[in-house]
Amino acid sequence: MTVLRWGIIGAGDIVRRRVAPAIVASPNCELTAISRSRAELAESFAAEFGAKRWYADWREMLADKEIDAVYVATPVFLHAEHAIAAAEAGKHVLCEKPMAMNTDECDRMIEACKSNGVKLGIAYYRRFYPVLERVRQLIASGEIGNPVIAQINSFEYVDLAADDPRGWFLEKSKSGGGPMMDFGCHRLEVLTDLFGDVRHSTSIVANVKFDREVEDTAATLLQFVSGPCASVTVTHAAREPQDTLDIFGTKGSLHIPVLNNGDIYIKIADTTRTESHPPHANVHQPLIDDFTEAILNEREPRITGKTGRMIADLIDQIYER
Numbered sequence: 001m002t003v004l005r006w007g008i009i010g011a012g013d014i015v016r017r018r019v020a021p022a023i024v025a026s027p028n029c030e031l032t033a034i035s036r037s038r039a040e041l042a043e044s045f046a047a048e049f050g051a052k053r054w055y056a057d058w059r060e061m062l063a064d065k066e067i068d069a070v071y072v073a074t075p076v077f078l079h080a081e082h083a084i085a086a087a088e089a090g091k092h093v094l095c096e097k098p099m100a101m102n103t104d105e106c107d108r109m110i111e112a113c114k115s116n117g118v119k120l121g122i123a124y125y126r127r128f129y130p131v132l133e134r135v136r137q138l139i140a141s142g143e144i145g146n147p148v149i150a151q152i153n154s155f156e157y158v159d160l161a162a163d164d165p166r167g168w169f170l171e172k173s174k175s176g177g178g179p180m181m182d183f184g185c186h187r188l189e190v191l192t193d194l195f196g197d198v199r200h201s202t203s204i205v206a207n208v209k210f211d212r213e214v215e216d217t218a219a220t221l222l223q224f225v226s227g228p229c230a231s232v233t234v235t236h237a238a239r240e241p242q243d244t245l246d247i248f249g250t251k252g253s254l255h256i257p258v259l260n261n262g263d264i265y266i267k268i269a270d271t272t273r274t275e276s277h278p279p280h281a282n283v284h285q286p287l288i289d290d291f292t293e294a295i296l297n298e299r300e301p302r303i304t305g306k307t308g309r310m311i312a313d314l315i316d317q318i319y320e321r
Contacts, residue, residue, distance in 0.1 A: 001068065001295070001296060002028070002296070003028055003029065003030050004028060004029050004030070004068050004069050004092075004292045004295050004296060005029075005030045005032040005066055005067050005068045005069070006023050006029055006030065006031050006032055006033075006067065006068070006069050006070070006071060007032055007033040007034070007035065007061050007062075007064065007067040007069070007070045007071075007091070008020065008023075008031070008033070008034050008035065008070070008071045008073060009035045009058045009061065009070060009071070009072050009073060009074055009082050009086075010035070010036065010072070010073035010074040010096075011034055011035075011036040011041065011042065011045045011073070012073060012165075014073060014096070014284075015071075015073045016045070018282055018283065018284035019071055019073060019284050019288070020034075020045075020049045021049075021282055021284075022282050022284045022285040022287070022288040022289075023071075023288055024049055024050065025282070025285065026285075026288060026289055026292060028289075028292050028293070028296060029288065029292055031049055031050065031051045032051060032052050032053065032064070032066055032067050033046070033051055033052060033053040033054060033055060033061050033064055033066075033067060034046045034049070034051045034053075034054045034055070034061075035054070035055040035056070035057070035058040035060075035061040036054070036056065037056060038056070039054075039056040042054040042055065042056055052066075058082065058085075059085070062085055062086055062089040062091065063089065067091060068091065068092060068295070069091055069092035069093070069094065069119075069291070069292075069295060070082075070086040070091045070092070070093055070094070071094050071095075071096075072086065072093060072094070072095040072096060073096050074096075075168050075174050075175065076096075076098060076100065076101055076174065076175055076176050076181070077101055077173065077174045077175070077176070079095055079096065079099065079100045079101075079105070079109070080100045080101070080105035080106075080108055080109055082095075083095050083100075083109045083112070083113075083120070084108060084109055084112040086118075087109075087112040087113045087115075087116045087118050087120070088112060088116055090116060090117075090118065091118060092118045092119040092120075092291075092295050093109075093113060093118060093119070093120050093121070094120075094121040094122075094123060094287075094288075094291045094301075095109070095120070095121070095122055095123065095308070096122075096123050097122055097123050097124055097185055097186065097189075097308070097311075098176070098181055098182075098185040098308070098311060098312060098315065099122050099305065099308030099309065099311070099312050100308075100312060101176045102176070102312060102316055102321065103309055103312045103313050103316055105312075106305065106308055106309040106312045107309065109305060110305040110306070110309065113305065119291070119294055119295055119300070119301060120301075120304060120305040120308075121287075121290075121291045121294070121301035121303055121304060121305075122303050122304070122305065122307060122308035123284070123287055123303075124185075124186060124189040124303050124307065124308075124311075125283050125284055125286070125287040126186055126189065126190055126259070126283075127189065127193060127287075127302055127303050128279075128280070128283075128286035128287060128290065128302075129259070129262065129277075129279045129283075130262060130277035130278070130279065131256060131259070131262040131263075131264055131277040131278075131279070132190065132193070132194075132259075133277070134264060134275065134277050135194065135245075135247070135254055135256075135264070136194065138254060138266065139194065139247075139249075142251075143251065143252060143266070143268065144247070144248075144249030144250075144251050144252035144253060144254060144266075144268070145249040145250030145251030145252065146227065146228075146249055146250045147194075147195065147227070147228040147247055147248070147249045148227075148228055148229070148248050148249055148250060149228065149229055149230070149231075149246075149247070149248045150191060150194070150195070150228055150229075150230035150231075150245070150246065150247045150248075151230065151231050151233075151244070151245075151246045151247075152187045152190070152191070152230070152231065152232045152233070152244060152245050152246075153233050153234075153242040153243075153244045154179070154183055154184060154186075154187055154232070154233070154234045154235075154242060154243055154244075155233075155234070155235050155238040155240060155241055155242035155243075156179065156183065156235075156236060156241060157236065157237070157238065157239050157241070158179070158216075158236035159210070159236075169182060169214075170212050170213060170214055171213060171214075172213040172214050175214060176315075176319075177205075177214050177215065177315070177319055178205075178212075178214035178215040178216055178217075178218065178236060179215070179216070179217070179218060179234040179235060179236050180205065180215065180218040180220070180232075180234050180315065180318055180319075181214070181315060181319075183234065184218065184220075184232055184234040184315075185311050185315060187232045187234070188220075188232060188311050188314050188315070189303075189307065189311050190245065190259075191222065191224075191230050191232070192307075192310060192311070192314075194247075195224040195226050195228050195230070196224055196225055196226045197224065197225045197226075197310075198222050198223070198224055198225070198314060199223050199224060199225045200222070200223045201220055201221065201222045201223075201314065201317050201318070202220070202221050203218065203219065203220040203221070203317070203318040204218065204219050204220075205218045205318065205319060206218065208235070208237050209236075209237035210236065210237065216235060216236040216237045217233075217234070217235040217236070217237055218233075218234050218235075218318065219231065219232065219233040219234075220232050220314075220318050222314075243258050243259045243260055244256065244257055244258070244259065245259050251268065251269075252266065252267050252268035252269070253266075253267045254266055254267075255267065260279065260283075261278060262276055262277045262278035262279055263275070263276050263277075264276075264277065287303075290302050290303075
């Protein structure tokens with residue numbers, strides 16, 4: 001195999017802006033098919049991105065023998081069903097985050113992929129951010145000493161209209177939770193990648209502004225086996241957007257005011273220097289490239305089902321389920 005032939009289940013905003021363009025841009029990929037329940041949208045999406053075929057029924061797409069790998073981009077409550085079916089059809093699976101509704105579903109997904117000899121990856125694309133690679137280097141070098149405290153704020157004001165197509169985000173049975181489930185999971189992945197396993201966690205999940213099935217605000221405190229403590233605070237209710245990462249060590253500190261931009265301020269004693277390590281213009285491109293190379297070179301992707309399950313386990317603890 002020299003080219004990985006992709007099918008995509010679900011064709012919403014993220015797929016249009018990031019996933020499909022990344023597949024099309026890769027010389028080692030081919031976008032073979034799109035599946036979307038609304039046939040007219042599936043057809044137009046396939047035409048827009050040059051996919052050979054489109055399907056209104058995702059089951060028919062999984063029967064397509066010309067597809068090697070599937071990107072699952074459906075609402076969270078469908079991830080396990082779609083990923084397991086894809087694995088049973090012999091397709092490699094790259095699944096949107098969060099991996100599933102709970103760890104039980106994650107276990108079933110992992111077992112299905114293992115039993116059918118296919119790879120499983122989860123779309124925690126921040127793992128590939130150059131600024132986070134730089135953070136890893138700075139911590140490993142000892143320049144800031146031993147990390148003591150890490151703090152993350154992730155704020156995005158979300159007040160969806162009743163007819164918004166993203167309304168499922170606010171239905172607990174479909175989304176599994178509010179901002180902690182949706183984008184807090186990304187920040188938990190960042191911290192576990194930097195510091196490893198979590199020893200202890202405690203959390204607050206609340207509705208500060210909105211009366212809805214899922215929380216609009218949540219905060220969790222973590223202590224890692226390696227020593228550092230961390231906080232992750234997320235909200236749909238604050239007007240000011242936040243996307244921060246601050247790490248305080250015994251000799252200095254690291255400050256990233258906007259994680260998605262890639263600027264970092266390194267403070268050692270009385271000196272501060274600034275570096276810039278922006279992400280790829282399409283943040284999904286390194287994710288797609290890594291998963292593709294993993295298949296073609298018969299290795300594991302950088303972000304496996306094990307990572308997805310670890311984050312799901314933390315989220316289960318946060319929601320006490």
